[in-house]
Amino acid sequence: MIRARPAVGGRVAEPPTLDPVPIDAQVRSTRTGLVPLLVVGTAIAALLAAGLAAVTGGDTSGLLVVRVVTESAAVVTIGSLLLAAFLVPPQQNGTLAADGYAALRTAGWAALVWTLGAVASVPFTAADALGQPVKALLDPSVLFTVAGILEQTKAWMVTAVIVALLALGCRLALSWGWTTALFFLSVFALVPVAVTGHSSGGGSHDMATNSLLYHLIGAALWVGGLIALLAHGRRGGEHLGLATTRFSRLALVCWIVMAFSGVVNAWVRLPLSQLFTSDYGLFVLGKTFALVALGVFGWFQREKSVKQVVATGSGRSLLRLAGVEVLLMFLTIGLAAALSRTPPPAEGRAFPSTVELRIGYDLFGAPSVTRLLFDWRFDLIFGTAAIALAVVYVLGVLRLRRRGDKWPVGRTVAWLAGCFTVLFATSSGLGRYAPAMFSIHMESHMLLSMLAPILLVLGGPVTLALRALPTAGKDNPPGAREWILAFVHSPVTKVLTNPFVALALFVGSFYGLYFSGLFDWALDFHWAHLAMNAHFILVGYVFYWPVIGIDPAPNRLPPLGRLGLLFASIPFHAFFGIVLMSSQTVIGENFYRALALPWVTSQLDDQRLGGGIAWAAGEVPLIVVMVALLVQWARSDDRDARRTDRKADSDGDADLAAYNAMLRKLSERE
Structure with a gap:
C-alpha cells in the first residue's frame, strides 16, 4: 500500500498518510458517506430518463441506465481529479498530500466504473441503432463488425481505451504533475462521444458540436467538482476553505458556459415555434429550468457555505447544503440522457443541402x-x-x-x-x-x-x-x-x-x-x-x-x-x-x-x-x-x-587595467 508524509530535511517523501487516520480508512470513510448519495442520485437520474423516454415512445431498454451510470462515473472521475490537482495543495516536494491522494483513489474507482460503462455502451448503442435486441449482438465477431461501422460505437470503444488507461494511471500516480496530466486526460475522454452524437450530423453541426463540447466540459467540472468537494468535507480534509473558495469561482464560470452553450445548441437544433410543441423542446425547457434553478440555488448556498467554512473550518454546512444541489444535478443528468435519446424535430426545417451536410452551413458564391x-x-x-x-x-x-x-x-x-x-x-x-x-x-x-x-x-x-x-509565498498553497x-x-x-x-x-x-x-x-x-x-x-x-x-x-x-x-x-x-x-x-x-x-x-x-x-x-x-x-x-x-x-564603474575598470598591463609586459619583452 502506498503511503507518504511530507519530506523533512530534504529526504525523499514516502507516499501520503494523514495522522491519526490512515489514508485507506479515509477513502473507505468517504465512500461510505458518499456512496448512498451517489447511488440514490444515479437511480433517480436513470428512472427519470427511462420514464421520460417511455412517455415519449422512445426505447426503454438498458441503454439509458447504462448512459446515466457511465456519465455519473465520468463526472465523479473528473471532479476527483480536479480536486487532487487544483483545489487542494500538494506537499512541498511535489508529492500529493493525503487529501489529494484520497481523491485520486476515488477517481481510480470511478474511472473503472466509467470504463465498464463505456464497454457496455458499445452493444447497447449498436442494438439501438439497428433496432435489434442486445443479445443479438453479444457474439464478438458480429459486435465488432457492427461497431466498426457506426461512429457512435467507435467513439465508445475509443473512450473505453482512454478511460482504462486513466484508471490505471490513478492507481500508479503519486506526484502532482502526473495527477494534473490525468485530469486533462479525463476531460479529453469526454470528446469522442460528444463529437459523434446528434449534434455532429445535419445542418449547423459545427455550431452544435462546438457548443456541446463547452456544455459537457462545464457540466462535468461543476457536478464532479461539487461531489469531490463533498467527499473532501466528509473526510474532514485540510484546506477545506481554500478548496471551497476555488470551486465556487469555477462553478460560476461553468454555469455561465453551460447556459450560453445550451442556448446555442438548442437554437441550431430546434425551431422556436416547436419549443413547446415537441418532445425535444419540452426536454430543452426542463433542462433549462433545472439549470437555472441549479445556478441560483447553488450560488446562494455556496456563498453561505464558503463564509461558514472559512470562518469555522468545518464542512458540516457544506455537506448539508450541497447535498441538495447534488441531487438536483443528477436530475439534470437524467434529463440530459433523455434528451440525447430524442432526435430534434424535423418538421418546419428545410432539408440541408449537400454542402451544409458536409461542412455545417451553405456557401452562397x-x-x-x-x-x-x-x-x-x-x-x-x-x-x-x-x-x-x-x-x-x-x-x-x-x-x-x-x-x-x-x-x-x-x-x-x-x-x-x-x-x-x-x-x-x-x-x-x-x-x-x-x-x-x-x-x-x-x-x-x-x-x-x-x-x-x-x-x-x-x-x-x-x-x-x-x-x-x-506569488503564493512561503508555506502557502501554490x-x-x-x-x-x-x-x-x-x-x-x-x-x-x-x-x-x-x-x-x-x-x-x-x-x-x-x-x-x-x-x-x-x-x-x-x-x-x-x-x-x-x-x-x-x-x-x-x-x-x-x-x-x-x-x-x-x-x-x-x-x-x-x-x-x-x-x-x-x-x-x-x-x-x-x-x-x-x-x-x-x-x-x-x-x-x-x-x-x-x-x-x-x-x-x-x-x-x-x-x-x-x-x-x-x-x-x-x-x-x-x-x-x-x-x-x-x-x-x-x-x-x-x-x-x-x-x-564599480571596480574602477579593473579588466581594462589588467589588459593594458599585459600589453606593457609583452612590449617590454620585445
Whole structure:
C-alpha cells in the first residue's frame, strides 16, 4: 500500500498518510458517506430518463441506465481529479498530500466504473441503432463488425481505451504533475462521444458540436467538482476553505458556459415555434429550468457555505447544503440522457443541402475579397479562445500598470494581433470557406501555423503572467503562478521545445498530414478540423518559442542557433509547396468532388493554387522573424554593453587595467 508524509530535511517523501487516520480508512470513510448519495442520485437520474423516454415512445431498454451510470462515473472521475490537482495543495516536494491522494483513489474507482460503462455502451448503442435486441449482438465477431461501422460505437470503444488507461494511471500516480496530466486526460475522454452524437450530423453541426463540447466540459467540472468537494468535507480534509473558495469561482464560470452553450445548441437544433410543441423542446425547457434553478440555488448556498467554512473550518454546512444541489444535478443528468435519446424535430426545417451536410452551413458564391473579409461565421472554439486570451492579457497589463510597473507596448500589440489572426483565420470568410476549398484551407493553415504563433510568442504571455500574478509565498498553497512555472519547467515542455523535436514537428506536420492520407480521412469530420487547427497553432508556437520567444524557454538557444533553426525549416517548407504545385493527384478528391462547388472547375488547379500559397506564404513570416531576431540581437548586445559599463564603474575598470598591463609586459619583452 502506498503511503507518504511530507519530506523533512530534504529526504525523499514516502507516499501520503494523514495522522491519526490512515489514508485507506479515509477513502473507505468517504465512500461510505458518499456512496448512498451517489447511488440514490444515479437511480433517480436513470428512472427519470427511462420514464421520460417511455412517455415519449422512445426505447426503454438498458441503454439509458447504462448512459446515466457511465456519465455519473465520468463526472465523479473528473471532479476527483480536479480536486487532487487544483483545489487542494500538494506537499512541498511535489508529492500529493493525503487529501489529494484520497481523491485520486476515488477517481481510480470511478474511472473503472466509467470504463465498464463505456464497454457496455458499445452493444447497447449498436442494438439501438439497428433496432435489434442486445443479445443479438453479444457474439464478438458480429459486435465488432457492427461497431466498426457506426461512429457512435467507435467513439465508445475509443473512450473505453482512454478511460482504462486513466484508471490505471490513478492507481500508479503519486506526484502532482502526473495527477494534473490525468485530469486533462479525463476531460479529453469526454470528446469522442460528444463529437459523434446528434449534434455532429445535419445542418449547423459545427455550431452544435462546438457548443456541446463547452456544455459537457462545464457540466462535468461543476457536478464532479461539487461531489469531490463533498467527499473532501466528509473526510474532514485540510484546506477545506481554500478548496471551497476555488470551486465556487469555477462553478460560476461553468454555469455561465453551460447556459450560453445550451442556448446555442438548442437554437441550431430546434425551431422556436416547436419549443413547446415537441418532445425535444419540452426536454430543452426542463433542462433549462433545472439549470437555472441549479445556478441560483447553488450560488446562494455556496456563498453561505464558503463564509461558514472559512470562518469555522468545518464542512458540516457544506455537506448539508450541497447535498441538495447534488441531487438536483443528477436530475439534470437524467434529463440530459433523455434528451440525447430524442432526435430534434424535423418538421418546419428545410432539408440541408449537400454542402451544409458536409461542412455545417451553405456557401452562397465564389470566394471574393468582400466575402473573405466580411462573410463571418463565428467559431465557438477558436473565436472564443482568441477573444478570451486577448481580454486576459489586457487585464494582466492593466494590473501591472496599476501597480506602477511598465510593460512594452510592442508586446501587447503583437499578442493582440496574434489573437486577431486566430480569430480571422477561423471565424471570418476565410474560415468559412476553408473546409470547402483546398486553396482557402491552405491560407488558413499558413495563418494559424506561421503568422499567429510568431505574434503570440512575441507577446511574452508567460512573462506577463509571472509578473502580474501574485506569488503564493512561503508555506502557502501554490496558486496559478506556481502552476504556470511548473508547466514551463515540466519534462513535456522541455522535450517539445528541444530544437530537433520542434523542427521535426513543425516541418513534419506538412508532409505527415497531407501526403499520408490523413487529411483525406479528416475532411469528413468536424472534430478533425478542430484538431487540425489546434495542431497548427500549438506546433507553430512550440517551434517559434525558442527561436524568437520573449518568454524564457527550457531549451534556450544562442542567436546563431536560433537563426540556424529558422533557416533549417525553409527548404522543407518550400519543397512542400513545390510538391503540391507539381502533383497530379488531388488530395481529398472524394470530399471536394461531393461538394460540387460550381466555381471550382478543377480540383487539381485549386490544389496547385494552394501549393503556391504555401510556398509564397513563408516569405512574410520569415521577414517578421528576421526583424525580430535582429532587434533581439541588438538589444542583447546593448544589455551586455551596459552590464560591462556598470561593472567597470564599480571596480574602477579593473579588466581594462589588467589588459593594458599585459600589453606593457609583452612590449617590454620585445
